[in-house]
Amino acid sequence: MTKDVIRVANGQGFWGDSILGPIRLVREGPLDYLTLDYLAEVTLSIMQKLRARNPEAGYATDFVRLVDRILPELVEKDVKVVANAGGVNPHACKQALFEVAARHGQPNVPIAIVEGDDILDDLDRLMAAGETFANMDTGEPLATVRDRVSSANVYLGAFPIAEALDQGAKIVLTGRGTDPGLVLGPLIHEFGWRRDEFTKLAAGTIAGHIVECGAQCTGGNYTDWRAVDNLALIGYPVIEAQADGTFVVTKHDGTGGMVTRETVRHQLVYEMGDPNRYLTPDCIADFTSFQLAEDGRDRVRVSGATGTPPTDTYKVSISYHDGWKAVGQLTVSGPDALEKAQLCAEVVWKRLAYDGFEYGPDERLEEIVGANVCHAGIDVPGADDPPEVVLRMGVKGKDRAKVDRFGSELVPLVTSGPPGVTGFAGGRPKATEIVGFWPALVTKDKIETRVSVFTKGTP
């Protein structure tokens, strides 16, 4: 029987978010669904490389550790989990989960996998069939960088997640999908929303957007930060959704942080482009349509959202090798910290030039952290005479050896620079790869999604 209100929370805003978010969401209040986002734009490229070296790798291992900690409570409270932790190897992730589940006496927990987003091996076939994967920002065809591509994933929508839940999954593992889809999928499943109910799909998308960065809608990263109580034990967001698409953004009683019209507005604008047209594979949501109203303490009601039919394309996230970079830093104490840091930077560039290594204006960077780096060019009091600063220098380019050469001229400043240079740690800065991001589109009917539910691991 369908409940009147479905509670969907997000416990992970990105790979690296605190494990306490999801642990406390399951422990500290009522919940029907726990969603978790582990994928950033470059994450899938890293995962492809891990899998190339080890066929058992290429997914979010943090998720398996989390499930190990919360599985008994998930089962006891019947909380279902939707996570994009599958990365580029959802079957290996599933296998690791079954091993954890067996240790907890739950060897047959139904785990679903949503596939079809990973098109790395299909790129050439799709290009031969007429898909150019033109860069959405520059218009260049993918052929320009094809030989350097390291991952290619379609942002799938919410319906495959709903289908997995329809089939009885308790844990749904996806690869790349839209972040709001993690929340919309359970709502489609619970309320039976159809593909042409665009206002409801838009409402679920807006709900998903509000919670997709975890505590950023409950008082984290908030302008008026002094007003936020108990950031240490900040509550992660919970959506209380109804079948007609209206929903309340809230958090569990007794948790830190706060949910107000103001904290919700803060997240609504985050990473926003044109608010009239928020594109997803399921609908185009109109972020100028709805009303926000406070509905008691730590409750904000969102109603009246509208949406229109989606386009006939999926967005594709492609990553490619785009050169090398190296960054290092030193601390410079006063007196005259700023002047000495400027001298240090000059010394490094001159020594490198003496040895034949010159870096163009767009290939090198020096920042004197503490003397107004972040708001450069804006008049900020106190920036002209800081008691100490951090000198942060970096280079980038196509030539790995040249980028590496930079790293060996930073540390010598400790003995051959001005006095008061310290704080060197972490070894010589080394060249690390720049993973370029190539946003593109692909025709929807060229992409096949698959949903499968498993009730035991591979022996």
Place this chain on the structure above:
Amino acid sequence: MTKVRLSRIASARSGDKGEGSNVGVMARSPLAYAYLKEHLTPAVVRAHMATINRGDVVRFEADNMEVLNFLLLDSLGGGGSASIKTDAQGKTHGLALLRLELDVPDEVLAATPEA
């Protein structure tokens, strides 16, 4: 008229958007929103952020939330993984914009609660 920082009548949040960033500016009152819609133009934002952003500035409005959304199209030193700047994701651009000084009519200030 009183000269105040934008933070007196608005809050803000920013983040990365391709090779640029977006700054959402949230008016602290309906009157503040009306004032900002007229005076916080893309040209004003572009001039204030000129050292941080090398590209154009585009503005969108969301009247239902009393929000102006600005796209700073070239503000990350390459963007994403290619940037070697400290703030490669534009996380601090909202606070940078809130430092902007504006001449705000006293009736707007009177109708706008302080944070």
